[in-house]
Amino acid sequence: MILITGGLGMIGAHTARALADVGHQVVVTAHRRTEVPSFLAGRVIVEPLDVTDRDAFLSLAGRHDISDIVHLAGGIPGTDPVGFLRTDMIGLLNALEAARVRGVRRFAVASSLGVYVGRSEMRWHEELALPAAQLPHLIVAFKKAVEPLTTHSLQGTGVQPVVLRIGSIWGPLMDPESPFNPIPPYISAALRGEQPRPLYADDGGDSCYAPDAGRAIALLMTAPTLRHTTYNVSSGRPFTNRELADALRAIIPGPRLDLLPGRQSGPGDNPYLDITRLTHDTGFTPAFDIAKAVADYVAWRADNPR
Known part of the structure; x- marks a missing residue:
């Protein structure tokens, strides 16, 4: 069973749909958005969850036979940047702890095409070094930090990290x-x-159109093997x-x-994002x-x- 935090948001819902389409059981978490889109009705388990509640997160993970986690839940910054970072950081750490405790196979986390800001190339691929640059949005700054936090947190655990550099x-x-x-x-x-x-x-x-993005993430979660940790997710x-x-x-x-x-x-x-790696794997x-x-x-x- 695959757990998707933020699974009723746009990208999460289309990922859940793609997974359900190929026969996987899916649990999606709901917090602020609780309306289930018509294409998911009766096809997924919906669990209310504030991802900043560690005990509730671990309890949810314990109630279901979770094999993989896709962490897409996140907020929108208001007037308090520290509050936004604190909330999203706690959510990430709770998701990582659940992955470690459950010993899941893969843990995917949302990054952003914004990590490439500062590169002059028109074709952005995963092997480009990420420059120190003035980032356009606080969300992008957090997503850039998410990448090493995730990979280092899962080192030596047997859980495979999958960093999703998601396009527009x-x-x-x-x-x-x-x-x-x-x-x-x-x-x-x-x-x-x-x-x-x-x-x-x-x-x-x-x-990239959302159904394509959801299908790409679903394929990354279900592929028998992945040769890399980081993947661009877009139309290419x-x-x-x-x-x-x-x-x-x-x-x-x-x-x-x-x-x-x-x-x-x-x-x-x-x-544009080069998706050669995604397509190959x-x-x-x-x-x-x-x-x-x-x-x-x-x-x-x-x-x-x-």
């Missing part, structure tokens, strides 16, 4: 007005019949806002989808390009608010 993920269950990815707000405006805020035509990057190919607008025009012909010319930062290429290839993802998302939003 979007799709069903994401906040339609999310400040972290421009695609859902852009589509949401079009669905309301409004003109979206103009984007630069050649901006974009490596945005950049898209442009021009492609996004074209895909949306094909489905919703009404709203104007004006684009600004070029890139906001001037000529150049958009960075698990066989993963994305099922959705931007056109298929937009079509699937618009169909989902017809019946769902987010």
Whole structure:
């Protein structure tokens, strides 16, 4: 049985779905978000859990035959950065302790593509040295710290750490007005019949559709062997806002989808995550390009608010 903390969030829910699709039993934890998405109803065990409660975490792990843990639970910083770091650090340490006590096979933890900030390459791969750089967000700073904390905590335990350098993920269950990815707000405006805020035509990057990201993580948790500790999790190919607008025009012909010319930062290429390692070890290839993802998302939003 595989435990997913934060399993009702966007990435967690799609990971749970992918695991259930191939016959695995899944326990997901719920804290602030408790609504079970339709595609998980009756397919997973939902356990209420505040991951900062050590005794409750260990008790949950003891009630189920947990073979692997995917730790995705995390908060959003408010005005108190120390409070955010304390909460997420305690949650991580409790998850690591549960993995050690239970002697699970694999422990996966969410990192971020933001760890590559400061690298000038357009193709970001796992063998790049991570530079000391001014990071764009407190969440990224914590994710960067999570990597060595996890690998060192599990040394000598027999538990295999899996660091997930997750790209920019979007799709069903994401906040339609999310400040972290421009695609859902852009589509949401079009669905309301409004003109979206103009984007630069050649901006974009490596945005991965959530069902693909969930399937990639599920494959990493179930592969017979993994040759590495760290894996990029994304689509492995950049898209442009021009492609996004074209895909949306094909489905919703009404709203104007004006684009600004070029890139906001001037000529150049958009960075993307290299997923060669992920594909080699698990066989993963994305099922959705931007056109298929937009079509699937618009169909989902017809019946769902987010």
